[in-house]
Amino acid sequence: MNKMPKKIILAATLALLFIFNAFSQSSWTWRNPLPTGYSLYSVAWTGSQYVVVGDSGTVFTSADGDEWIQQNSGTTEALFDVIWAESLFVVTGQDGLILTSTDGVVWTSQNSDTYWGLHSVVWTGEKFVAVGGYHTIVSSPDGFTWTKIDVSLDVDFYKVIWTGNLLVAAGYSGIYTSEDGENWTCRNSSGRIYGLTMAEDQIVAVGGNNGSYMAFTSPDGITWNQRIVSESSFGTLTSVCWTDSLIVAVGSYGSVCTSSDGKKWNREFSWAEGLRNIIWTGQEIVAVGTYGEIYTSPDGLTWTKKCSEKIESLGSVCWTGTQAFTCGLNGEILTSPDGVLWTAQNSGTRKSLEATAFVEGKAFAAGDSGTIIYSEDCINWSSAISGCNSDLYCISGSGEMLIAAGDSGTILTSTDGLSWVSRNSGVSERLESVVWTGRLFVLLGHRGIILTSQNGVDWTDRTSDTTFSFLSAVWTGTQIVAVGSGGKIMRSTDGVEWTSSESGTTEAFSSVTWTGRQLVAAGRYIYSSEDGITWTQNNTIAYSDLYSITWTGSLLVAVGFNGMIVSSPEDIPVAGKIPLQKTLISEQPRFSCSLSRDKDLVAVKDNHSGYRYNLLGRRYGYEMSNIKSGVKRKQNRHTLLK
Template sequence: MRLHRLRRKFKNVFNALLVFMMIFASVGWFGPDNLVFAASTWTVQTLEGQNDINGVSYGGGNWLAFDLANNLISSSDGAQTWQFQPLPDFVGRSAVYTGSKWIVVGDQGQIYTSEDMNTWTPHPSNTTSTLYSVATNGSTIVAVGNDGTVLTSSDGTTWNLVSLGSTNLNAVVYGGSQFVVTGDSGNIFTSPDGTTWTSRTTSTSQSLYSVAYGNDLYVAVGGAGTILTSTDGMSWKPQASSNESSFLLSVAYGGGKFVAVDGNAGDIISSRDGISWNNETPTTTNALSGVAYGGGTFVAVGNAGTVASTPAASNSDANLSNLTLSQGTLNTPFSAGTTSYLATVDHSVTSVNVTPTTADSNASVTVNGTAATSGVSVPLNTESNTITVKVTAQDGTSTKTYTLTVTRAAAPLSNNADLTNLTLSQGTLNAPFSAGTTSYSATVDHSVTSVNVTPTTADSNASVTVNGTAATSGVSVPLNTGSNTITVKVTAQDGTSTKTYTLTVTRAAAPLSNNADLTNLTLSQGTLNAPFSAGTTSYSATVDHSVTSVNVTPTTADSNASVTVNGTAATSGVSVPLNTGSNTITVKVTAQDGTSTTTYTLSVTRSNPVIAPSGPSGSSGSSGSSGSSGSSGPSYSQNPSGTIQVLGGSTGTGTDHSLTQRIGPNVKLSADIYSTDGKLISPDIQIDGNRKFTLGNVQPGTYKMVLYVTAPTGEKLAGRTATLTVNASGSASVQTDLIDPFGVVRDSITHQPIDGIKLTLYWADTDLNRSKGRTPGTQVVLPSLPDMAPNQNRNSQLTVDGGKYGWMVFPEGDYYIIAEKDGYKTYDSRHDMRDVKQGDTSYIRNGIIHVGQTVVRMDFTMQSETFAAAGNKPYLSGYPDGTFRPDNRITRAELAAILSRILTYRGDAGTSTPYHDINSSYWALHAIAEMSDLKIMVGSPDGNFYPEQPVTRAELAAVIARLLPLPSAQGTPFTDVDGSWAKDSILKMANAGLVSGYGDGTFRPEQSLTRAEAAVIFNKLMGRSSQSVASTPKWSDVPTDFWAYGDILAASISL
């Protein structure tokens, strides 16, 4: 430890002077003219272990120190309590906080970094020299140590070695736009960038152990009480010291004064000008090795675990010491007393980094309202841009404003209307593209139904259309069979120069297939005598006598082939009635070419009925197939009959209460009867127009009835399932609901029905559909139902009569829906993750609409494109210091910016506004102009917009009401809105569930809207979910238990 090295060398001298120093500490050190400053009182504590502490640093609200026992010691409560973290084999000397991470240096060239002060990562340094000090200017990090070692880095991970000879370098500080390094034998070096160094002459040969910068002054301290000061880092002036035997090991600046500590007897001295120095009263005699300032407090550390601290007095200094730009030059050299500056940049410069440096490091500074911890990037408009730099002194009340006007030159308008490239997603141009060639051709296969055309303009400011559609990237062009002409028109930036490129794409005719094979042939009852093979054309099967019909389902190898079963077109399965005995079924496949055919023959044998034997002579028993010998049982009809009762209807007959009244009174119905164990016992029961039916030989009991709708084509469509009860008397009873497939489409925000939505039904990509020969992604071909108002079961169809739509579909199928309408985001049911069961065999789950035996009714909502345009991009941002400030008030300018990001409006507005208080350089000019152009936000009658005025809850309600066609609301749920100018808007918003009141029944319309409240409301408008956000906080002031945590993250990150 450097402190121990000094103590051994000068032990005898300081023992001799100890009595003198203790007496002198009570009266203070005197500077020129015997000027004495008031001394501070220090609080001293001894840390556990009483290990010698090397140094201390402050950053990010935390203190960090190091002891000789390989510990990192940290405090987050203003140096009141300290935590120890072992770091084996590491002796730390110095640390710096960059704003995002800590960097610690120490013995043997070791360097560690950490973003959370818990996990420390080592990094190679290319040296084994002890590193005594580290500093940063925000972009470059510099560490120094023994043997002239200088290391530089931009990220704290990768380090470059620079040598300054062989002298030991003890300290480095950044200030006044340069790095300053002090070392042994009075050596001082300066550098603007950490790479190029200049040696400076001093009048001392003493070792200089520390250097600090503050209030435009550098102070270096060292052996024999040495104190040097400099205003520029080049010329150094020695200052008188009344104790030339002291060894000043560390100096720091803060709160308007410099503080230095003695490495022998625990003395602390302070000065406001670097010339006149006071004794402080630390009440310790332990040697002190380091001192630092932060959070309004000085902290000194030293031997035996000593930590001393004292608060610094507040400073009223609100001056800047420098103001620099990344582009352009100030019209006059910076001076703290000059508050207005000008600069000019080329049009190619779209933003400028403004870096203000405060004279007092404890002062705070903003650039156009943004906290400037280092530089702040300011976007530039063409022409004049006013940048305001406001300094607030440490005392919190003293302020000073500097104004910088940056003029960005206007850009010349280009007349370049050339393309540099033209590409197709399918096919190849007949010749390599050249800007001078304007006609091209290409050929694609018939399987290509559209081509993506991507033109690239030579000038990025030019605009381009493909067949009249603006091409911001590629444009998809549908292709007809044969020739397709595509026109690409380029308009130069000047708006008058144009150039047209013509592309002719020929789509080949489709070849006709001659494939007339089947890939499968299945029966609803019975099993083929052999596994199906396309080359085998004859099969047989046997079924019980109870099976009166069989569903034959052929699957063609080519989806373009057609197939019939006994002459009936088979789009899915075909029901074939069976006679007792042999039944020949012919399946004929006709290939796409219309001439190639293959015929498959299937012989299905229906067994003879089994006749139950009579009971023994003289016994009494049932005449049916079951009963008990020797006992008398009830008789029952072998052909029970009954009537289906429609729940909610009357017990009378007639079409008014027809089971099918929603889909047409003349629709035919049939039913399959299943036992409780799922066995089909009576298929294809016919149900007449009065809902009456007669069963076959069915014994008394409870059964499942599956009702089907039979289309005019003979195809079976899903209907309902019900419980059938057969009594011993031969009567049968069934109760069920109407067959109702109609759903309703509503607006996701207003919840009002939407007419005119185009809906299309498709086969889903599932194993079930593929097993039945259905091609995933193709439109479902449904049979027409002439009496099914209003769309006759068409696919596609439009919603009418209050957003209604409906289809009668095939049983045992998986489907999805696409819904489209101008002004709304396209709905795809595959993204609808609801989990709903309908009936006992149908459900909607994981984006799939599965229809078993029961028709499915599906209601859903669609989102207006007004709030869908922003997608998943963030529309609220945090601050450079990592905070979100959820309780800050939203201003009118901020609300305009939020709406502009959400609506992504890009009209002709945006370059000027009619408001007196919005100039051409105002940061939210474009957003305010856009919202004014849309009449969403308006100014005051006096011609002002008042951009910095907080937005009230009533104002937000009025703005949202202008955006959305919200329905009128009746009643007043709030006690304080009757007299509000925005009452109607507030009630509409509350009725739509977009806003809510407070627990006391009030809405508080004139209360300012916070950033957290804005996130909640706009997330509801955009349909953004707060459920899927990360569980790790992004903003330091928004913990996971904050009431609006999920909404804030959903608004400020890309989802």
């Protein structure tokens, strides 16, 4: 086998890193919740800086725990643990991922020698030891070179600590100890253990079993005593720390439990979201968890929230021409002058609001039990008289006539937005979307319902395909584009004759908007199209469904599950191409590339050596080759190709 020159190997490796970073970038930005909506799994403190890590490669840094700065980790894999030791941050994560950094800002991926998720890492004073799924254990003397340790155990490890003379690891089937990280002994097999800490002269482990919060204590790691923290708890304790005077454990549903000795426990608090990790900095406790939750406490009893307040799911968003407003469950209303900074407003109702519109200088929101509210400034809201109890899912208008529609074929009309009149739709299915083309109202709903009307009073049934449920539609100026179940797209120039298109996904689209240049559809994923026929999937940072999307004239704004608000300029990739910044020759980087996802091909050029590479996308990895030889990368491993 011909050996590849070292320069080519280095160039190929750097080119791969460049490409992966390019692909991991997204033009979408979190606007709510802040600092992130991703679940956070671990936090570390250096003495002057916090680093938190979590889902989708999330990394944030903070000097004070109040202001958080997002950093680029270079990956979208879940990051499970972070520690600070030997002037180095070490992060472990999904699929054997290990990242290192000296400052929390610039991160480098290391070869872990395993594909299994690594859930926890510790420094013993001589080496790093990381543990994970399927009895995986790897170690490193410096954080850069890692070696897998073969052990004959049947356990998934969740946590590992160093006591000063003993490694203690816990997981799905109990607690294990080792003096050297290579030879392990099971010490306790009761329950699932997720958290470990040293508490003065004893080791404390926490977890859960059969609906009970459980704790275990040991003076030496060999002999363990089981303690019941709470017998009527649903879930488990996930992490524990020692504050020099108090043991504090956190877990499912935001539970906080404390103990002075590990024997008798008090359940102090319970918040809505789960907490995943807790540390003691020497001055305060920091806990992180689900959907970006961050809390601090000086004593484990009094807690301060360091993230934005929880907002229920947001169902619709609208741009008025001067500001955006969004509505959701429990009557939530938020407004923003730019789609970036959002302020909660009092809607005057606790009914869930499902639809928004701005017509003739008035903002409208409609929702459960026939609720319709209106406002001239999106701040002060008043209730309209709808005269119905049906849930409403859409609202729009022509300038002279307003239309609201919803459950059981309900259609309401109004000339002023204050008083509404019920109209006969002739159908019983839920109506989800209404558009005005300038000449015609078009209502769309479940089971392919299509209704048209010129005056909003008399409606004609145009339904043809009952296998498709419409969820949203938009008028582009030349055609109606409707989206819904199964990722299907329907188009019509007149509201009467319809043509279907395939988006390339079977996931439902909840909403679609028109920017004047392209259509953007949102749901579990985001797709864009210039003509409504050819659709391309785009990058997104949303971790769950987006329910509504709008265009402000300069920014796409999407809202969804758990109060998510994300925004993006219109430069999201069209036709699968990621835009690259042009650079002067004098500023030309070491590597340049052209990306085209629709061709599944990336051409990379080393501007120093002149070597050219092709990067071919694969479902589980990437393959790089040059004229003479190549490097195949699959799950953090490099193998020379003949």
